[in-house]
Amino acid sequence: MSKALDHADLMALRIVSAPASGEEPTTIDITTVACVVDRQKDINSVIAEAVAKDAGTAIVILWQGFTTLDQDSPNPRLANRYTVSVYSQPVIAGENLAADDVMESVIQRLLGWVPAGGNYSDRAQINNGGMMPDRTWLIYDCEVVIPASL
Amino acid sequence: MSATPPIVIRRELLNVRGYFIPQGDLVDGITVAAEAASGQGWPDNAPTSNYTAYEFVQIENAKSVNTVVNEVFKIPNPAGGGYVDDEEQMVTKRSWEMESHATNSYFKKLENGLASLPVAGTAQAIGQNLDNYIDGVALLVYTTKGSTVVERRQVWARLRLKAAPDVGPATGKVAFSLEMRPSTQNSYLLVA
Numbered sequence: 001m002s003k004a005l006d007h008a009d010l011m012a013l014r015i016v017s018a019p020a021s022g023e024e025p026t027t028i029d030i031t032t033v034a035c036v037v038d039r040q041k042d043i044n045s046v047i048a049e050a051v052a053k054d055a056g057t058a059i060v061i062l063w064q065g066f067t068t069l070d071q072d073s074p075n076p077r078l079a080n081r082y083t084v085s086v087y088s089q090p091v092i093a094g095e096n097l098a099a100d101d102v103m104e105s106v107i108q109r110l111l112g113w114v115p116a117g118g119n120y121s122d123r124a125q126i127n128n129g130g131m132m133p134d135r136t137w138l139i140y141d142c143e144v145v146i147p148a149s150l
Numbered sequence: 151m152s153a154t155p156p157i158v159i160r161r162e163l164l165n166v167r168g169y170f171i172p173q174g175d176l177v178d179g180i181t182v183a184a185e186a187a188s189g190q191g192w193p194d195n196a197p198t199s200n201y202t203a204y205e206f207v208q209i210e211n212a213k214s215v216n217t218v219v220n221e222v223f224k225i226p227n228p229a230g231g232g233y234v235d236d237e238e239q240m241v242t243k244r245s246w247e248m249e250s251h252a253t254n255s256y257f258k259k260l261e262n263g264l265a266s267l268p269v270a271g272t273a274q275a276i277g278q279n280l281d282n283y284i285d286g287v288a289l290l291v292y293t294t295k296g297s298t299v300v301e302r303r304q305v306w307a308r309l310r311l312k313a314a315p316d317v318g319p320a321t322g323k324v325a326f327s328l329e330m331r332p333s334t335q336n337s338y339l340l341v342a
Binding site for chain 2: 072074119
């Protein structure tokens with residue numbers, strides 16, 4: 001599989017793993033939230049199912065594309081850009097998690113994260129984020145950039 | 151003499167892991183000292199597990215910096231008379247300068263001139279030690295972005311604090327250097 005999707009899968013595991021000792025604690029516990037990688041299948045039904053059954057929210061990771069970091073590097077060195085979105089119902093029911101709390105917790109899990117034990121210079125970076133207008137869902141998203149050498 | 155054309159012809163895009171064990175620490179049954187003697191010397195570096203707890207984590211920049219002394223002589227010009235310059239250069243100091251966003255107790259000791267490493271909750275006099283260095287064994291492991299080890303330098307070194315982290319709106323960055331000091335065990339290994 002492409003390294004871009006490998007990193008997306010690792011990111012999904014990272015987001016829903018509990019913070020280890022010494023790591024930044026999360027605003028809320030998001031270990032029960034469904035986190036799916038968008039592989040350009042029928043993502044809408046996946047989201048609907050995840051929101052319905054898992055804490056009322058779903059996290060979706062979409063690989064947007066890449067930029068080249070170093071035109072002179074010995075092997076291609078890319079900065080993969082991902083959109084990480086948190087979907088929830090506009091009205092929160094019962095014990096369901098608030099999407100903004102989930103988004104904060106996602107950022108806490110990803111800022112400075114180094115995939116697969118790599119070097120700190122390959123750490124994940126968090127760029128702009130915010131609320132996305134949508135008729136059906138309440139959506140918060142942010143852009144995550146992860147360097148990768150192919 | 152056999153022909154020795156250059157090898158290792160490649161473009162390099164490297165990471166480095168840096169480790170430093172101060173003189174006098176007892177690691178793997180060996181008291182760290184510049185030279186090997188009974189019960190003294192450098193802990194085994196392969197694998198690097200003896201050094202893991204002593205890593206400078208999250209090194210972001212590393213560069214090799216040499217001090218070079220120039221001396222220019224005038225020598226007779228064999229063609230046409232007069233003189234030409236004959237320049238000699240000698241490396242008088244080898245060091246490696248690094249930066250990281252992560253500090254540690256060694257840098258706190260140097261920044262504050264402490265007589266011993268700081269311990270949380272225990273006060274000690276500030277400015278007691280005027281030396282801006284800690285001697286010890288440094289291990290620098292250079293890897294590709296794919297974590298393949300390509301070079302290893304291990305030297306008796308003098309750790310110096312070049313800049314303590316600033317306080318401000320952005321995360322502070324610590325700058326430090328490792329200056330090579332004399333030891334018969336100083337080594338460079340081209341791994342691949």
